[in-house]
Amino acid sequence: MAAPIDFYFDFASPYGYIASQTIDELAQRHGRSVNWHAIVLDANFQSLERIRIPTSVMRSDYIRRDVERLAAFSGVDYKTPSSLGLHTEMAARLFHWFNDRDPEQGRCFARAAYRAYFVEDRNIAQLETLQDLCAAQKMDAAELQHLVNDSANRARLKAEIDLAESRGVFGSPFFIVEGERFWGNDRLPQLERWLAQGPY
Amino acid sequence: MAAPIDFYFDFASPYGYIASQTIDELAQRHGRSVNWHAIVLDANFQSLERIRIPTSVMRSDYIRRDVERLAAFSGVDYKTPSSLGLHTEMAARLFHWFNDRDPEQGRCFARAAYRAYFVEDRNIAQLETLQDLCAAQKMDAAELQHLVNDSANRARLKAEIDLAESRGVFGSPFFIVEGERFWGNDRLPQLERWLAQGPY
Numbered sequence: 001m002a003a004p005i006d007f008y009f010d011f012a013s014p015y016g017y018i019a020s021q022t023i024d025e026l027a028q029r030h031g032r033s034v035n036w037h038a039i040v041l042d043a044n045f046q047s048l049e050r051i052r053i054p055t056s057v058m059r060s061d062y063i064r065r066d067v068e069r070l071a072a073f074s075g076v077d078y079k080t081p082s083s084l085g086l087h088t089e090m091a092a093r094l095f096h097w098f099n100d101r102d103p104e105q106g107r108c109f110a111r112a113a114y115r116a117y118f119v120e121d122r123n124i125a126q127l128e129t130l131q132d133l134c135a136a137q138k139m140d141a142a143e144l145q146h147l148v149n150d151s152a153n154r155a156r157l158k159a160e161i162d163l164a165e166s167r168g169v170f171g172s173p174f175f176i177v178e179g180e181r182f183w184g185n186d187r188l189p190q191l192e193r194w195l196a197q198g199p200y
Numbered sequence: 201m202a203a204p205i206d207f208y209f210d211f212a213s214p215y216g217y218i219a220s221q222t223i224d225e226l227a228q229r230h231g232r233s234v235n236w237h238a239i240v241l242d243a244n245f246q247s248l249e250r251i252r253i254p255t256s257v258m259r260s261d262y263i264r265r266d267v268e269r270l271a272a273f274s275g276v277d278y279k280t281p282s283s284l285g286l287h288t289e290m291a292a293r294l295f296h297w298f299n300d301r302d303p304e305q306g307r308c309f310a311r312a313a314y315r316a317y318f319v320e321d322r323n324i325a326q327l328e329t330l331q332d333l334c335a336a337q338k339m340d341a342a343e344l345q346h347l348v349n350d351s352a353n354r355a356r357l358k359a360e361i362d363l364a365e366s367r368g369v370f371g372s373p374f375f376i377v378e379g380e381r382f383w384g385n386d387r388l389p390q391l392e393r394w395l396a397q398g399p400y
Contacts, residue, residue, distance in 0.1 A: 049260040060249040062368065062381060072400050073390050168262065181262060186386030190273050200272045 004033040005191075008164055008174040009110075010041045011088035011095075011124060014067045014078070017114040019173035019185050021076045024107075026188060030195035032177070036099060036106060038092035039164045039172070040157070047170035059084060070185065077119045086117070086125040090148065093157045094130060097147060098137055100156070109137050203378050204233040205391075208364055209310075210241045210372040211288035211295075211324060214267045214278070217314040219373035219385050221276045224307075226388060230395035232377070236299060236306060238292035239364045239372070240357070247370035259284060270385065277319045286317070286325040290348065293357045294330060297347060298337055300356070309337050 007023050009016030020036075027034045039045075041053075057063060064080060071078030091113050099106025112133050116122040122129050127148070134144045147153050164174075168181055175182040175191055180199070182191045193200065207223050209216030220236075227234045239245075241253075257263060264280060271278030291313050299306025312333050316322040322329050327348070334344050347353050364374075368381055375382040375391055380399070382391045393400065 049256070049262060051257050051260055051262065052254065053257075054252065054254065056249070057251050057253075060251055062249060062251065062370070062383065065381070066383070066387075069390055069400065073393060170262070181265075183262065183266070184386070186384070187266075190269055193273060200269065 002030075002032055003178050004035050006037060006167075006176040007034050008037045008039050008169050008172060008176075010039055010172040011091045011110075011113055011117065012084075012086050013041070013172035014080075014084075014118055015070070015185055016172040017118045018067075018071055018074055018076050018078070019188075020110060020114055022074065022185075022188070023173070023175070026192060027195075030192070032195060036095075036103070036110060037160055037164065038095040038099075038110065038157075039161050039169065040089050040092050041170075041172055042087075042089075045161065045170075046165050048165060048168040049170065051170040053171055055085070074185070077115075079119055079121055081117055081121045083123065086123065088124060089157065090127075090130060091124050091133075092160075093153050094134060094144075094147065096156050096160060097153060098139075105137055109133060112136060202230075202232055204235050206237060206367075206376040207234050208237045208239050208369045208372060208374040208376075210239055211291040211310075211313055211317065212284075212286050213241070213372035214284075214318055215270070215385055216372040217318045218267075218271055218274055218276050218278070219388075220310060220314055222274065222385075222388070223373070223375070226392060227395075230392070232395060236295075236303070236310060237360055237364065238295040238299075238310065238357075239361050239369065240289050240292050241370075241372055242287075242289075245361065245370075246365050248365060248368040249370065251370040253371055255285070274385070277315075279319055279321055281317055281321045283323065286323065288324060289357065290327075290330060291324050291333075292360075293353050294334060294344075294347065296356050296360060297353060298339075305337055309333060312336060 005027050009020060024034050068078065068080060095106055095110050098109045113124050116129060116133060117124045131141055131144055167176060171183045173185060180194060205227050209220060224234055268280060295306055295310050298309045313324050316329060316333060317324045331341055331344055367376060371383045373385060380394060
């Protein structure tokens with residue numbers, strides 16, 4: 001069985017959203033599975049090589065236009081949200097809660113959260129929005145309220161982030177397969193060649 | 201006559217080198233010409249949106265491997281040089297001297313300088329290397345020595361950099377066509393679609 005592709009993403013990252021629309025299909029073409037990993041690339045993130053993408057870059061007019069163009073180029077729905085750079089820790093924690101129980105449900109939650117943020121312009125940092133997203137996965141408000149304050153759930157995300165740091169992740173989307181790192185949607189053609197022909 | 205593509209590059213940028221191998225052919229496929237512009241993206245560069253790519257990124261293991269992989273993927277000769285981040289101001293000044301007289305000679309000089317750095321591992325910050333490169337363009341050592349100290353030649357590069365700053369350039373390679381900005385080799389498929397189908 002060929003190694004799966006590890007797909008790291010931040011719910012605040014529009015590029016991660018675009019990747020979430022294409023990565024499973026790409027992997028399937030080459031008989032690979034994908035493990036999804038939500039992370040939070042905030043000021044606490046300590047990448048192995050101390051690489052940090054400055055916030056000034058992500059908030060620039062250039063990036064705003066680049067994301068719109070990439071979405072159009074990739075045939076992906078996209079609407080620039082009114083607030084970029086939302087705090088997405090709670091969404092990431094909920095993702096892992098669903099994903100650890102059932103990866104298919106994890107994906108459903110992730111796709112819905114991304115769509116809420118980058119198509120419907122909803123604020124996924126707000127509890128009401130998360131409540132709606134969780135209700136769609138059949139989690140009730142009381143259980144969500146419990147998870148918000150649950151230290152085990154918080155530690156689960158922290159461990160995921162520590163692991164991402166130690167594997168040299170520093171951006172979103174980020175892909176690792178067979179130890180090879182690929183950063184960004186624009187490296188997907190190179191990842192695809194790797195899957196098709198092996199290392200180069 | 202369709203607008204030309206402005207191609208900005210730094211002689212210290214391996215990604216700029218890779219772009220220099222493909223941009224003219226891409227433009228030709230769509231009946232466009234390319235204006236080449238050498239710039240120096242050092243600490244003095246003040247991009248319009250205050251975007252700065254941290255040196256830590258460019259010196260990371262990730263980028264070293266990424267460039268090698270991109271060169272292999274693009275079918276371009278490449279050897280990681282022993283010194284990354286050389287001071288390339290003099291090479292850029294010489295480029296403009298040749299390019300202002302004859303764009304074809306400018307390209308010849310640029311290609312030779314890039315090849316010296318990223319294939320032959322020669323130090324293009326050193327006067328001896330530049331002397332060889334200039335001799336190949338029939339510039340003698342005395343003329344080169346004059347240009348090294350020539351304030352008009354220094355001002356020529358400074359004006360080019362000021363213009364790049366004001367146009368929102370912040371990386372290498374960087375392409376502008378019809379006011380639309382494209383940063384990086386990985387945006388060339390999007391640039392190509394722009395040329396083929398117009399704005400999107």
